[in-house]
Amino acid sequence: MGYHLEIEAEPLKTPGATRLLATRKVKIGPAPGTPDARPRVLGAAIDITGFDEQRKNDQKLLQDLMEYVGDGIFFKDKESRFIRVNRALAALVGKTPDEFVGKQDIDVFKNEDYAAAALAEERELFRTGRPTIPVYRETPTLGGKQIRFTRK
Secondary structure: OOOEEEEEEEEEEEOOEEEEEEEEEEEEOOOOOOOOOOOEEEEEEEEOOOHHHHHHHHHHHHHHHHHHOOOOOEEEOOOOOEEEEOHHHHHHOOOOHHHOOOOOHHHHHOOHHHHHHHHHHHHHHHHHOOOOOOEEEEEEEOOEEEEEEEOO
16 A cells, blocks of 8 residues: 655754654555545654763673683674684684684584584574573583583
8 A cells, every 4th residue: 555665763852952753754645534635654763862871881781701711702604603712712622713614513622412402402492482401511622622510
């Protein structure tokens, strides 16, 4: 019936401040049962003032966690490929975080048993949406193996 006219952000000047609004406007047809055939627009606006600053703060906190936590932290996609890894995890196998991106466990840890167990856990996590039960696992490292407590 209508088409969308989307605007990412739109400033609104109010007394004492300028607010930032996310707006969405949709062209709609005439009101049913009326002879008035003029086009109409239905719009919605959400005040997003401060959201960008909050997003930046959240990104900084995540970056600090990734940078300074001594335990391995990683993010994977639904195909179990690494999308982000911290330095602590990468150092276990003598790699940089960037060397993990786009790869699966078998590609970086070079251990089929470890990779198969990780893949099975991740598939179950994505299938059920529930975290795994914490387990102790031998993790292949640059210096051999390390026993690590893991939960996904």
